[in-house]
Amino acid sequence: MEMLKRYRFWLLALGVTLVLPLTMRSGTLATEVLVYAMAVMACNLLLGYTGLLSFGQGIFFGLGSYGLGIALTRLALPLPLALVLAIVLGAAAAALVGWFAIRQRGTYFVMLTLAFAQMFYFLAYTTPDLTGGDNGLLDIPRPPVSLFGTELGSLAGPWQFYGFVAVLFLLVFFLVLRVTESVFGRTLLAIRNNEERAQAVGYNVRYFKLMAFVLSGAITGLAGALHAMLMGIAPLTNIDYHTSEMILIMTVIGGTGNAFASVLGAAFYVLLSDWLSTLWPRWLMLLGFLLIAVSLFIPRGLWGLGEMLWRKMGREPAKPIGQEEQA
Amino acid sequence: MNVYLLQVVNGVGIGMLYFLLAVGLSIIFGLLRFVNFAHGAFYALGAYLCFQALQLGLNFWVALAAAPLLVGAFAWLTEKVMLRHVYALPHEFHILVTVGLAMVAQELIITSWGPLGVNVAPPESLQGVVMWGSFVYPKYRLFVIGFTALLAVGLWWLLEGTRLGSAVRAGSESTEMVSLLGINIFRLFSLMFALGAATAAIAGVLAAPIRGAEPFMGVEALGVAFVVVVVGGLGSFTGALVGGVLVGVVQSLMSTLWPEGAWLMIYVAMAAVLLLRPHGLLGRG
Amino acid sequence: MTTAILEARGITKSYGKFNALGGVDLRVMPGTVHSVIGPNGAGKTTLFHMLTGTGTVTAGTIVFDGKDVTREPDYQRVQRGIARSFQVTSLFTHLPVRENLRLAALGTSPRRAMDCWRRPLGQLACADTVDSVLQRLELTRVANAEAGTLSHGQQRRLEVGMALAARPRAIFLDEPTSGMGIDDLAAMKHLIRGLSADHTVVLIEHNMDIVMDISDTVTVMQQGKVLMEGTPGAVRNDPRVRAAYLGNMITGGGK
Numbered sequence: 001m002e003m004l005k006r007y008r009f010w011l012l013a014l015g016v017t018l019v020l021p022l023t024m025r026s027g028t029l030a031t032e033v034l035v036y037a038m039a040v041m042a043c044n045l046l047l048g049y050t051g052l053l054s055f056g057q058g059i060f061f062g063l064g065s066y067g068l069g070i071a072l073t074r075l076a077l078p079l080p081l082a083l084v085l086a087i088v089l090g091a092a093a094a095a096l097v098g099w100f101a102i103r104q105r106g107t108y109f110v111m112l113t114l115a116f117a118q119m120f121y122f123l124a125y126t127t128p129d130l131t132g133g134d135n136g137l138l139d140i141p142r143p144p145v146s147l148f149g150t151e152l153g154s155l156a157g158p159w160q161f162y163g164f165v166a167v168l169f170l171l172v173f174f175l176v177l178r179v180t181e182s183v184f185g186r187t188l189l190a191i192r193n194n195e196e197r198a199q200a201v202g203y204n205v206r207y208f209k210l211m212a213f214v215l216s217g218a219i220t221g222l223a224g225a226l227h228a229m230l231m232g233i234a235p236l237t238n239i240d241y242h243t244s245e246m247i248l249i250m251t252v253i254g255g256t257g258n259a260f261a262s263v264l265g266a267a268f269y270v271l272l273s274d275w276l277s278t279l280w281p282r283w284l285m286l287l288g289f290l291l292i293a294v295s296l297f298i299p300r301g302l303w304g305l306g307e308m309l310w311r312k313m314g315r316e317p318a319k320p321i322g323q324e325e326q327a
Numbered sequence: 328m329n330v331y332l333l334q335v336v337n338g339v340g341i342g343m344l345y346f347l348l349a350v351g352l353s354i355i356f357g358l359l360r361f362v363n364f365a366h367g368a369f370y371a372l373g374a375y376l377c378f379q380a381l382q383l384g385l386n387f388w389v390a391l392a393a394a395p396l397l398v399g400a401f402a403w404l405t406e407k408v409m410l411r412h413v414y415a416l417p418h419e420f421h422i423l424v425t426v427g428l429a430m431v432a433q434e435l436i437i438t439s440w441g442p443l444g445v446n447v448a449p450p451e452s453l454q455g456v457v458m459w460g461s462f463v464y465p466k467y468r469l470f471v472i473g474f475t476a477l478l479a480v481g482l483w484w485l486l487e488g489t490r491l492g493s494a495v496r497a498g499s500e501s502t503e504m505v506s507l508l509g510i511n512i513f514r515l516f517s518l519m520f521a522l523g524a525a526t527a528a529i530a531g532v533l534a535a536p537i538r539g540a541e542p543f544m545g546v547e548a549l550g551v552a553f554v555v556v557v558v559g560g561l562g563s564f565t566g567a568l569v570g571g572v573l574v575g576v577v578q579s580l581m582s583t584l585w586p587e588g589a590w591l592m593i594y595v596a597m598a599a600v601l602l603l604r605p606h607g608l609l610g611r612g
Numbered sequence: 613m614t615t616a617i618l619e620a621r622g623i624t625k626s627y628g629k630f631n632a633l634g635g636v637d638l639r640v641m642p643g644t645v646h647s648v649i650g651p652n653g654a655g656k657t658t659l660f661h662m663l664t665g666t667g668t669v670t671a672g673t674i675v676f677d678g679k680d681v682t683r684e685p686d687y688q689r690v691q692r693g694i695a696r697s698f699q700v701t702s703l704f705t706h707l708p709v710r711e712n713l714r715l716a717a718l719g720t721s722p723r724r725a726m727d728c729w730r731r732p733l734g735q736l737a738c739a740d741t742v743d744s745v746l747q748r749l750e751l752t753r754v755a756n757a758e759a760g761t762l763s764h765g766q767q768r769r770l771e772v773g774m775a776l777a778a779r780p781r782a783i784f785l786d787e788p789t790s791g792m793g794i795d796d797l798a799a800m801k802h803l804i805r806g807l808s809a810d811h812t813v814v815l816i817e818h819n820m821d822i823v824m825d826i827s828d829t830v831t832v833m834q835q836g837k838v839l840m841e842g843t844p845g846a847v848r849n850d851p852r853v854r855a856a857y858l859g860n861m862i863t864g865g866g867k
Binding site: 047051053100103104106107108110111112114115116118119122123125126241245248249252282284285287288289290291292294295296299 | 413591
């Protein structure tokens with residue numbers, strides 16, 4: 001019972017992965033929710049836990065897409081290696097960008113992440129041999145899953161691929177949960193609360209931030225790779241400012257308090273955009289208003305909204321992180 | 328005429344526009360301690376208002392005067408109604424609110440003027456070229472250099488030579504002290520925010536005959552403004568000037584040597600400056 | 613003659629054209645209570661920043677326990693055995709008191725804090741240290757409350773506790789009693805007095821009662837330089853010190 005309580009967020013995530021196939025018709029759309037959920041969780045590791053607002057998540061997402069695309073189409077690497085390449089690319093780019101950006105604080109840091117995002121965008125644009133430039137990398141396959149040479153299953157069908165992504169998603173969710181509840185995660189929270197104090201009691205704050213950045217980059221790279229396989233293409237847009245912006249918006253709208261809120265944010269955005277974009281091409285305007293409204297009135301996002309309703313019904317909300325264990 | 332000299336002069340012109348963009352951002356950051364992510368949107372609005380004015384049959388000079396006033400008023404209103412409530416919150420929310428604002432502005436632009444770009448012609452009096460020995464150069468671009476230089480002088484005087492400027496500079500050190508001295512700090516904030524937006528709008532109007540107007544120019548401008556501020560140093564007037572011209576010249580030269588890489592080189596240059604001088608060339612740190 | 617545990621020579625700190633410290637020498641002997649006093653603007657807190665590594669000196673050397681720590685930032689000096697409290701309370705306000713102390717305790721072995729898998733239980737909870745500090749601070753009752761909800765006096769005690777939890781060789785307290793009411797003051801005085809048994813204490817204080825009563829050595833600063841240094845008695849009677857404090861009597865102190 002104790003275990004169930006500890007992993008309740010993971011169980012919620014499991015619930016989502018089971019509910020999506022039952023309630024949605026499009027396997028592609030369902031997979032998109034999970035893919036972006038991973039990117040949003042990675043972004044929240046920075047924003048909600050370390051207090052870092054990063055406009056550079058698109059860098060890692062795009063590099064993950066390109067990495068996988070090149071690995072599968074040019075280098076003919078097996079799928080696991082291709083995914084590893086994407087993760088490594090994401091982590092490496094995060095180390096590079098992080099090293100520059102983390103030396104600065106507050107809004108200067110945010111500005112730098114945006115500037116680096118632009119840089120990588122133009123880098124991708126000017127290297128069409130690698131990235132396909134404006135067109136992106138096309139015809140990205142979905143190789144079947146195989147273990148030691150024997151084929152386990154094809155990923156060709158949308159729901160088959162969904163299953164594959166769902167497994168990875170649940171794995172990543174579990175890992176993120178462990179990280180955020182670990183000593184490392186607690187230290188990040190302390191850094192977010194009061195950097196000077198964290199430094200004064202002995203923590204190399206810069207290093208901790210960099211570690212969080214690298215972790216975030218790695219996970220986002222994986223998400224980008226899966227996205228490329230989902231769509232069959234690694235487009236230039238995966239590395240542009242808009243992607244970074246959208247990932248951030250999903251993070252904020254979902255709520256920065258816990259990993260499951262990130263899933264909510266991703267689901268909200270992906271489903272809303274799918275529904276609204278056909279009705280009204282300028283639906284992003286609504287999203288802009290929503291972002292303003294959430295920032296001003298509901299800073300705890302959709303999850304916070306849910307908590308408020310839960311409390312109105314007379315129940316106790318989940319305790320915020322930091323007050324759970326009373327060792 | 329020597330191609331490189333031409334590009335350097337072009338670069339100075341563009342650079343002065345970048346300076347205008349950056350100085351507004353720097354002022355707002357210096358005083359309000361937050362970076363306005365809608366700054367690029369003000370620039371885009373300036374350009375589109377110029378286009379619209381011309382469509383309505385008004386002339387360029389009316390647009391040059393009216394656009395900054397309109398955009399400034401809009402910014403002033405936004406600050407009073409919305410942004411004022413955000414100051415007490417951590418800086419993430421300042422940024423997110425202005426990002427939302429920028430998004431709304433971009434979509435409004437697309438709704439009003441379509442998703443493709445539009446062209447704006449320079450005013451008749453400034454069309455054509457100027458000839459000075461072997462130096463042949465478009466009149467309009469020369470005008471841009473001269474006009475922005477005048478504006479720079481004006482802004483410098485405003486910040487260094489007037490009581491308002493002293494209040495702004497003092498306010499960027501300590502808002503508490505300034506309000507204790509009897510200056511209405513909130514009105515000062517609104518005014519400076521509007522001024523920052525207005526300078527971005529002027530930059531947009533001036534840029535329109537050179538590069539036209541298109542909906543994503545706001546994001547592009549925001550990125551450039553950030554680069555200029557990083558290169559020149561946050562909060563530094565001369566830094567914005569030096570940084571702006573430097574970025575403009577690099578971009579222009581690159582457009583001859585390696586056109587696709589022009590934008591990339593700006594950002595690489597920024598990274599180089601960051602490596603060697605983390606607080607910018609003239610930053611205070 | 614025993615060697616000083618802290619030897620600072622020629623400490624200079626300039627902010628642009630403003631000289632906050634103009635060449636300060638300080639020797640702190642181990643196991644003593646060494647107070648730094650002086651009028652506002654004397655540079656006491658700036659000196660602290662230099663000694664604890666919160667800021668870096670413009671010139672000068674700092675040797676702690678035989679090692680040159682001049683270029684080491686604060687998080688490294690914690691490992692050497694230097695811990696501090698701040699003049700303006702700086703706690704992890706959204707975290708419980710216990711968590712605040714746990715973080716401070718684990719800060720002496722920060723590599724263990726990089727564990728991405730284990731939760732802060734068992735060894736990583738530093739329960740022994742945390743519990744003993746809580747007891748000493750008389751904050752056991754509020755151990756699970758958010759630090760931001762504590763009263764001012766409790767927060768100032770927790771500030772001291774953050775330094776204590778690192779089990780330092782030398783503990784630097786910057787105006788620990790600032791803003792405290794009479795009730796809290798007695799508890800704080802008792803706390804600081806108790807510290808000198810296990811630590812070298814370097815103290816900035818305006819409360820002369822405490823300074824004169826518990827210090828072994830007092831350094832008086834003025835305008836970024838050391839005015840004089842000596843026993844509490846010598847300082848109290850020194851005419852230069854009287855003049856620096858504008859002729860106000862330095863009252864307080866028992867013997």
